Amino acid sequence: MPHDDPDHPHALLPPDPALRVKALETILTRKGLIDPAALDEIIDTYQNKIGPQNGAQVVARAWHDPEFRAALLQDATVAVTDLGYFGRQGEHMVVVENTPDLHNMVVCTLCSCYPWPLLGIPPAWYKSDAYRARVVREPRKVLAEFGVTLPEKTAVRVWDSTAEVRYLVIPMQPEGSKNLDLDALAALVTRDSMIGTGLAQEPS
Amino acid sequence: MTCLTASAPDPVFRQPWHAQIFALTVSLNESGRFTWPDWVSRFSGVLARRGLDRELDGGDDYFNAWLETLELILAEDGAAPQAEVDRLRDDWQRAYLNTPHGASVRLSGL
Structure with a gap:
C-alpha cells in the first residue's frame, strides 16, 4: 500500500470532499445539531439491514x-406497512405490475x-445521468444494455419518481415457480427486476 | 456512453464519505432542518446545473453535487458558514498530515 511508503509516514489523506464532509460533521456536532452515533446507526441500517x-x-x-396482491395494487403504502416495511422515503409508495402486454420501469x-x-439505497447507475436521461427517451435500448429484450407487442411504461x-x-412471475414457497419465490426477485431493468430469475 | 450494465453487485456506498454525507443529510432532515421535498428541489437543481456540460456518473459526481447542496443549505441558514467549513477542512487536512500512519486522526481541541 502506498501509505506504507517511508517517505509518506502520515495517515493517508482523504480526498477533498471527504475532508469537507468531516468539516461539516465537526461543526454540526460542536453545535449539537447532529449526534455522530445517530449517523453511524443510519449508515449501518442502509448497509446491513434494509x-x-x-x-x-x-x-x-x-x-x-391474490388478496395481498389486490391490496398492494390498491394502496401499496398500507399493504407494505402491514408487513413492517415503512420509514424514511416510504411515505407514499405505488406498486405497478408487469404483464405480457406492459413492462414498467422506474x-x-x-x-x-x-x-x-423496500429497496434500500439506489445503485450508482440509477443515480447516473446516463440512466436518468436515457430511460425516458429510449427505454428499450436501456433495457437491452441490461440484457433484457421484450417481445415487440409488450409496451414499456416509465414511471418518474418524486x-x-x-x-x-412487480415483475412477471416466472413459469415453473407456481409451487414454490415464499422464501423460494423471494430468491427469484432481483433488485433490478423491481426497478424494471431486469426480469425475475427462472427457478433452477 | 457510460455502460449501464451492472454485473457485480454494487457496494451500498462506494466511498466512506458518500455514506457520511448521506447520513448527515438524513439526520438533519429528521431533526427538521429542512423537509425532504425541499432537499430534492435544491439537490436536483445542483445536479441539473453540474450536468449541463457533461454526463455525471452516479458515484463521486453525484455525491459531489450532494455535498455542494448541503453546504449551500447550511451556509444559508447559518448552521455552517462557508468560511468556517473551509477552516475546519484545512484543520482536518493538517491533522491527517501530522498524524503517524496507523494512529487515529483527531482534531486538536476536540
Whole structure:
C-alpha cells in the first residue's frame, strides 16, 4: 500500500470532499445539531439491514396471495406497512405490475428518489445521468444494455419518481415457480427486476 | 456512453464519505432542518446545473453535487458558514498530515 511508503509516514489523506464532509460533521456536532452515533446507526441500517430483500418479500407475497396482491395494487403504502416495511422515503409508495402486454420501469429524472424501505439505497447507475436521461427517451435500448429484450407487442411504461411518490415494479412471475414457497419465490426477485431493468430469475 | 450494465453487485456506498454525507443529510432532515421535498428541489437543481456540460456518473459526481447542496443549505441558514467549513477542512487536512500512519486522526481541541 502506498501509505506504507517511508517517505509518506502520515495517515493517508482523504480526498477533498471527504475532508469537507468531516468539516461539516465537526461543526454540526460542536453545535449539537447532529449526534455522530445517530449517523453511524443510519449508515449501518442502509448497509446491513434494509435492502432489496425487503422488496423481494413483498413481490413474493403478491405472487403467492391474490388478496395481498389486490391490496398492494390498491394502496401499496398500507399493504407494505402491514408487513413492517415503512420509514424514511416510504411515505407514499405505488406498486405497478408487469404483464405480457406492459413492462414498467422506474426512474427519478430529477435526482434519485427511490423506495428506501423496500429497496434500500439506489445503485450508482440509477443515480447516473446516463440512466436518468436515457430511460425516458429510449427505454428499450436501456433495457437491452441490461440484457433484457421484450417481445415487440409488450409496451414499456416509465414511471418518474418524486419526493412524494416512489414506485416498485412487480415483475412477471416466472413459469415453473407456481409451487414454490415464499422464501423460494423471494430468491427469484432481483433488485433490478423491481426497478424494471431486469426480469425475475427462472427457478433452477 | 457510460455502460449501464451492472454485473457485480454494487457496494451500498462506494466511498466512506458518500455514506457520511448521506447520513448527515438524513439526520438533519429528521431533526427538521429542512423537509425532504425541499432537499430534492435544491439537490436536483445542483445536479441539473453540474450536468449541463457533461454526463455525471452516479458515484463521486453525484455525491459531489450532494455535498455542494448541503453546504449551500447550511451556509444559508447559518448552521455552517462557508468560511468556517473551509477552516475546519484545512484543520482536518493538517491533522491527517501530522498524524503517524496507523494512529487515529483527531482534531486538536476536540
